[in-house]
Amino acid sequence: MKKALTIAGSDSSGGAGIQADLKTFSAHGIFGMSVITAVTAQNTQGVFAVQDISREVIAAQIKAIFEDIEVDGLKVGMVSQISTIEIIAELLKVYAPKNIVIDPVMVSKSGYHLLNPQAELTLIRELLPLATVVTPNIPEAEVMTKMTIQNLTQMESAAKYIYQMGAKNVLLKGGHLENDSTDILYDGRNFKYYTSQRVKTKNTHGTGCTLSSAITSNLALGYPLSEAVSLAKDYIIEAIEHSLDIGKGVGPTHHFYSLYQKAGFNN
Ligand SMILES: Nc1ncnc2c1ncn2[C@@H]1O[C@H](COP(=O)(O)OP(=O)(O)OP(=O)(O)O)[C@@H](O)[C@H]1O
Numbered sequence: 001m002k003k004a005l006t007i008a009g010s011d012s013s014g015g016a017g018i019q020a021d022l023k024t025f026s027a028h029g030i031f032g033m034s035v036i037t038a039v040t041a042q043n044t045q046g047v048f049a050v051q052d053i054s055r056e057v058i059a060a061q062i063k064a065i066f067e068d069i070e071v072d073g074l075k076v077g078m079v080s081q082i083s084t085i086e087i088i089a090e091l092l093k094v095y096a097p098k099n100i101v102i103d104p105v106m107v108s109k110s111g112y113h114l115l116n117p118q119a120e121l122t123l124i125r126e127l128l129p130l131a132t133v134v135t136p137n138i139p140e141a142e143v144m145t146k147m148t149i150q151n152l153t154q155m156e157s158a159a160k161y162i163y164q165m166g167a168k169n170v171l172l173k174g175g176h177l178e179n180d181s182t183d184i185l186y187d188g189r190n191f192k193y194y195t196s197q198r199v200k201t202k203n204t205h206g207t208g209c210t211l212s213s214a215i216t217s218n219l220a221l222g223y224p225l226s227e228a229v230s231l232a233k234d235y236i237i238e239a240i241e242h243s244l245d246i247g248k249g250v251g252p253t254h255h256f257y258s259l260y261q262k263a264g265f266n267n
């Protein structure tokens, strides 16, 4: 069985963060493991408190896994503080896992700064060069590039800019633009476009986490990146189409059994 690791924050309401990642790994028939960087108190309506996990305990979690278990794919989500980012980068250089997906989580859908704004540059400097692929959404790409992004041409320029910051591949997600939802993948030479119709729902809590952990799963299963992204797009669309009207705010995506079957449990 393939094994994947998520280094991210805990979402008490189960829609995003570590919880979304582990559900996605399971739905792909992958054994999921976690390094928790922060515990958040949140639900479909907002984030109410955050406790950052210490640098020492984050390091101990990473070492405990890598000293014992092979990691076929890894994703990094919410990292919150400069010291957290530094220790993660340091240890990823030591253990050098094959497939690293960096989801540069900055601000939650409800507007809470999950990444300390002072740590943005550290994330770019320390984590981007380690990424097999980095998966910013439009607001994150705007922070990283200081560009305004309102259309596909501007998305392409931003993807090129982020590539030059050191990521081997950039998947710029278009979920925040109007009309169809198009994500673009840039490998330093060519663009690939992944377009799907926009699902009309308010329940998109955790879409970015789900997409990046689906990509991680597919890379762990051995798919090349462009196929890993394409399969992950199919997965996120179904998960959004079947999203759950749980709670009073933005409900979560749904990882249900037929996705699990489709993802090929026998791998
Ligand atoms: N309403 C929608 N219909 C179809 N696809 C969507 C919709 N919303 C988002 N997506 C897709 O979901 C994926 C995640 O994109 P999005 O831009 O929402 O990420 P995100 O903002 O990082 O998510 P989050 O902050 O919830 O983790 C992308 O592939 C995007 O195209």
Ligand SMILES: Cc1ncc(COP(=O)(O)O)c(N)n1
Pocket: 008, 009, 010, 011, 016, 017, 018, 040, 077, 078, 105, 107, 108, 109, 110, 114, 204, 205, 206, 207, 208, 209
């Ligand atoms: C722990 C954690 N990680 C990531 C997100 C981003 O997800 P969203 O933008 O859907 O709130 C979140 N809300 N919580």
